[in-house]
Amino acid sequence: MASTSSLTLSQALLARTIFSDGSTQFSDCSVSLPTTTFSGLKLTTPRSRRVLPTRFNRSLRVRSAAVETIGTPAETSLLEKSVNTIRFLAIDAVEKANSGHPGLPMGCAPMGHILYDEIMRYNPKNPYWFNRDRFVLSAGHGCMLQYALLHLAGYDSVQEDDLKNFRQWQSRTPGHPENFETPGVEVTTGPLGQGIANAVGLALAEKHLAARFNKPDNEIVDHYTYAILGDGCQMEGVANEACSLAGHWGLGKLIAFYDDNHISIDGDTEIAFTENVEERFKGLGWHVIWVKNGNTGYDEIRAAIKEAKAVKDKPTLIKVTTTIGYGSPNKANSYSVHGSALGAKEVDATRKNLVWPHEPFHVPEDVKGHWSRLVQQGAALEAEWNAKFAEYEKKYKDEAAELKLIITAELPAGWEKALPVSTPLIVPSPESRLNLVEHLNS
Numbered sequence: 001m002a003s004t005s006s007l008t009l010s011q012a013l014l015a016r017t018i019f020s021d022g023s024t025q026f027s028d029c030s031v032s033l034p035t036t037t038f039s040g041l042k043l044t045t046p047r048s049r050r051v052l053p054t055r056f057n058r059s060l061r062v063r064s065a066a067v068e069t070i071g072t073p074a075e076t077s078l079l080e081k082s083v084n085t086i087r088f089l090a091i092d093a094v095e096k097a098n099s100g101h102p103g104l105p106m107g108c109a110p111m112g113h114i115l116y117d118e119i120m121r122y123n124p125k126n127p128y129w130f131n132r133d134r135f136v137l138s139a140g141h142g143c144m145l146q147y148a149l150l151h152l153a154g155y156d157s158v159q160e161d162d163l164k165n166f167r168q169w170q171s172r173t174p175g176h177p178e179n180f181e182t183p184g185v186e187v188t189t190g191p192l193g194q195g196i197a198n199a200v201g202l203a204l205a206e207k208h209l210a211a212r213f214n215k216p217d218n219e220i221v222d223h224y225t226y227a228i229l230g231d232g233c234q235m236e237g238v239a240n241e242a243c244s245l246a247g248h249w250g251l252g253k254l255i256a257f258y259d260d261n262h263i264s265i266d267g268d269t270e271i272a273f274t275e276n277v278e279e280r281f282k283g284l285g286w287h288v289i290w291v292k293n294g295n296t297g298y299d300e301i302r303a304a305i306k307e308a309k310a311v312k313d314k315p316t317l318i319k320v321t322t323t324i325g326y327g328s329p330n331k332a333n334s335y336s337v338h339g340s341a342l343g344a345k346e347v348d349a350t351r352k353n354l355v356w357p358h359e360p361f362h363v364p365e366d367v368k369g370h371w372s373r374l375v376q377q378g379a380a381l382e383a384e385w386n387a388k389f390a391e392y393e394k395k396y397k398d399e400a401a402e403l404k405l406i407i408t409a410e411l412p413a414g415w416e417k418a419l420p421v422s423t424p425l426i427v428p429s430p431e432s433r434l435n436l437v438e439h440l441n442s
């Protein structure tokens, strides 16, 4: 049973959910919010949406020769089925909207699946649980990956209808992740490079709070920050600057996956981006691992994460070589799948290629069943942490009170007394003014 104070902490975070009418999104949330306690928290009004410009049509040169066709396995494993569910949710949503980026989700589905299904610690029913692991999709254009994962994981913010409303006016699934629209999205991303910089900030915050509040017998702050970034993020200066700091600070709990698919918006990265990213990151003080088969190398991905976690004093970059648009027989490995719907004919061909006989937006029952455990698991993780916090609070009263203030973004009592006292205004005499004019004219 969680202590009252711990519940209060969760409530405060829930209260940060985003509606101008003051309601929360979580209908099944059993806690009621003591509004007076949290009146200091600002509710954000949903923005008026901008109209997304439709990408102009390009004549596409498709490198079909480079595309592998996946054989028809007699029986797909549940894991492959789940990964393909992510791929097809992305394909179907982009197809329905006739707008979006299917390529990245199709290529990154295996690493996304492993992260959300096996590795990350979070509570889908309370996206604001303080000690959750953080995930930042720095390559924000591939947001259907994140929406599909949030949907499968059981977040209330991304229901089937939300997926069907991808990129529509006032939907909870806008064309790039927005943390004030979709609980579960930690950081608004889209401007390339900025997401990984934010991930560095989140990992720094964790390390700072851990240093300040953790005790030898109670490590109350203890979570990881994961990010996925692509070639476009790697090209941006801001990413390098932030990653340099991450290396300098030795942010061991920052693990970034570099989606090394050799394709960017205009074609092969050979055109403009040929630097050695691995060597650069080593130079920045990161631990670097290369997963050579990000398409089906599930064990390779798992082993890389294990290795990354064992390195405590450096952030880790896991370069994962993937195929953009994996599974599409005629468009994979080409820029045509980066930012456009596949088109009905290619969707059919991809369904055949990946042996996916289902209707659009279908989540097979066994896949649903597999993911459903995460709701219970998440609640248990949070309850366990709440109990830990109650212990912490008993033993370290002052620190607990301070940490609570930080988590709920409240100011300590008497904060106004710490404000600097203003100096009385000195009115210059007419003589000194005349002096000044003389000086200026001289």
Ligand SMILES: Cc1ncc(C[n+]2csc(CCOP(=O)(O)OP(=O)(O)O)c2C)c(N)n1
Pocket: 101, 103, 104, 139, 141, 142, 190, 191, 192, 193, 229, 230, 231, 232, 233, 236, 259, 261, 263, 264, 265, 324, 338
């Ligand atoms: C700072 C910035 N510049 C330009 C863009 C427009 N843009 C969106 S995606 C993209 C290409 C990203 O390439 P990559 O990371 O390789 O993604 P992939 O092709 O693998 O999906 C560009 C240039 C942007 N989002 N942000």
